[in-house]
Amino acid sequence: MSIRRSLGISAFSQFSTFAINFASVIIVSRLLTPSEIGIFSVAASILAFAHVFREFGVGQFLIQAKEITRERLRAAFTVTLAISWTIALLLLLLRHPAAAFYDNAGVAGVLGLISINFVILPFGSPLLSLLRRELQFDKIALVNIANALVASTVTVITAYLGESYLSMAWGAIAGNVANVVLLNFIRRGQIFMLPTTRGLGEVVRFGSMASTSSLLTELGSSAPDLILGRTLGFADVAFFSRADALRKMTLGQLFVLVRGVYFPSFAKRVREGGHPGEMYCSSMPYMIAFTAPALALLALLAGPLILFLFGHQWERAAPLASLLCGFAVLSTSTSMVSTSLTAVGKVDVVMRAQLWLQGVRMAALASSLWWPLEGVVLAFSLAYVVELLLYFKALNAVFDVSAGQLWRATRSSYYLVLWSLAGPGLVLAADDFLGLALQPLPLLGLALPLAGIGWLAGVHLHNHPLKSELGLILGRLRLKPRR
Numbered sequence: 001m002s003i004r005r006s007l008g009i010s011a012f013s014q015f016s017t018f019a020i021n022f023a024s025v026i027i028v029s030r031l032l033t034p035s036e037i038g039i040f041s042v043a044a045s046i047l048a049f050a051h052v053f054r055e056f057g058v059g060q061f062l063i064q065a066k067e068i069t070r071e072r073l074r075a076a077f078t079v080t081l082a083i084s085w086t087i088a089l090l091l092l093l094l095r096h097p098a099a100a101f102y103d104n105a106g107v108a109g110v111l112g113l114i115s116i117n118f119v120i121l122p123f124g125s126p127l128l129s130l131l132r133r134e135l136q137f138d139k140i141a142l143v144n145i146a147n148a149l150v151a152s153t154v155t156v157i158t159a160y161l162g163e164s165y166l167s168m169a170w171g172a173i174a175g176n177v178a179n180v181v182l183l184n185f186i187r188r189g190q191i192f193m194l195p196t197t198r199g200l201g202e203v204v205r206f207g208s209m210a211s212t213s214s215l216l217t218e219l220g221s222s223a224p225d226l227i228l229g230r231t232l233g234f235a236d237v238a239f240f241s242r243a244d245a246l247r248k249m250t251l252g253q254l255f256v257l258v259r260g261v262y263f264p265s266f267a268k269r270v271r272e273g274g275h276p277g278e279m280y281c282s283s284m285p286y287m288i289a290f291t292a293p294a295l296a297l298l299a300l301l302a303g304p305l306i307l308f309l310f311g312h313q314w315e316r317a318a319p320l321a322s323l324l325c326g327f328a329v330l331s332t333s334t335s336m337v338s339t340s341l342t343a344v345g346k347v348d349v350v351m352r353a354q355l356w357l358q359g360v361r362m363a364a365l366a367s368s369l370w371w372p373l374e375g376v377v378l379a380f381s382l383a384y385v386v387e388l389l390l391y392f393k394a395l396n397a398v399f400d401v402s403a404g405q406l407w408r409a410t411r412s413s414y415y416l417v418l419w420s421l422a423g424p425g426l427v428l429a430a431d432d433f434l435g436l437a438l439q440p441l442p443l444l445g446l447a448l449p450l451a452g453i454g455w456l457a458g459v460h461l462h463n464h465p466l467k468s469e470l471g472l473i474l475g476r477l478r479l480k481p482r483r
Contacts, residue, residue: 004469006137006261013141014257017148024152028167031159039165042102043110050091052218054121056083057210057347059129061203064267064343068133073126073190075199079207081122082195088118106165113169117176124179127187132264143182151175209347213338216354220361228376231368239373242310243320246298247328251291258287259339267343277399280340281409284333285465288413292332293420297451299326300424301444308440320377327381329417333410334391346398353390360386412462419458423450 029037058076062068091111099108131140155171163170184191224244229237262283270276298305302321306314338350364379371379395401424447431438438446459466 003261003265006135006265007257009137009141010257010261013137013144014253016141016145020145020148020152024155024171027156028159031156032164032167036106036165037168039104039106040110040168042104043098043107043114043169046098046107046111047091047114048218050087050118052214053211054084054087054118055080055125057207057214058126058203059132060210060263060342060347061206062126062129063133063264064345066271068130071196071199072203073130074193074196075203076126076129077122077193078195078197078200079203080125084118084122084125088115091115091118109166110169113166114172116173117169120173120176120180123191124176124183127183127190128179130187130190132260133267135264135268137261139186143179143186146178146182147175150178206345206347209351210342213347213351213354216351216358220354220358223358223362223365224380227362227365228368228373232373232376236373239314239317239320240377242306242314243302243317243324243377246302246305246309246321247295247325250294250298254290255335259336262336263339263343266340270344276340276344277395277401277405280336280395280399281401281406284336284406285410285413287336288332288410289416289459289464289466291335292329292414293416293451293455295325295329295332296417297420297424297448299323299329300421300428301447304440304443304447308444320374323377323381327384331384331387331391333406334388334395337391337395341394341398344398346394349394349398353394356390357383357387412464415462416455416458416464419454419461420451421454423447423454426450 056079058080062073062076065072092115095108095111095115098111099105128140128143131137131143151171151174153171154174155167158170159167180191224240225237228240266276266279266283269279299322302325303315303318306318306321310317338353341347341350361380361383364383365376367379368376392403392406395406396403427443427447427450430436431443456470458464459470
């Protein structure tokens, strides 16, 4: 399956599941009270760390392995089974202490019921990874959409029938049962396997490093709330969260979509003899062409965007968002390094880089003991520079790609940043010079189309690789239907 078609199918799947889940949220919000939904939300936050360990890097191991034998698949299934069932047991044992801590018996009910999910998960998870390894994104889309439909339907029905906060747990269980049933039709005879002790070593070694990297990333995501909430207070946590939300809301789903296709595709081409350094340099111009201009535009227009999306009470978050998005542009050239390293089995390199990176971020957040929020965000933003240097070093050591080589391969994408900012910059300058004081909506209505026009002009004038892709799209649009 081509990369273009894989991205199209994955985008359709992602949009469809989002639409289904969004509709479910709207309906359930009318059937349940805020306190009922809150009980499930608290239990879900406890489960967040459990899900980091649940797969134990087994999916990544199966995708990047040079060869998949029946014994290696059984070993992967055994590790997934052991980890998932251990988590299920721990949830059962800890559900009452957790409920006591939150002083709500409902938390115990959700944790006890959702533990069933961890019993079911091992029978579907490895097979989904095999489908990704084989780039069968059409079948993955079918499984994901079926999961969302079944889970949402069961959630709504059980909420209507009075299951309260347990309705969302029942929905999650039903969705995973649907996964197992559907995967049994897609991969007959591979759902149920006998556990084995042979080949466990390589799976555990890979999984332990992959899980450590995932845990470090999860800790890094949670650290601002945990640390700033203690040192600066909840209001400053909220301002930081809103500032960072601008980047996450805009590019978060794009990264999820691209990484979902990029990782197995990169691993497959490496198995077929492709040079990883050359593949990285040839693929990044496409990614950077979208991410770097988008981040730079968010940095420039953070003020009107924050006011339009969140209101005037969040105005303090605007300069913070500009800092975070502006510095994030620096790391766009290395945004796929960790994924690429994992695809060739170098999870140890990723783990060491994450240790350094999250250590720097923790130190930056610790500066909140002495500095106000603005100083902390500046220090935190400098971590993007550290990320750039760490992954440049890894690229050179593992893929034999120098910073100069990567720049020569991607510089046309960075030129698009200037073209994208030209129009919005003139709008902001005119608004300030003429004293127009435009409201956020009309200002954005002028600036964003000009950014798009500038981006397209840059693609054309610099003969960016996307120029041929856009030409293909225009060619198809011009084709007249047969009569």
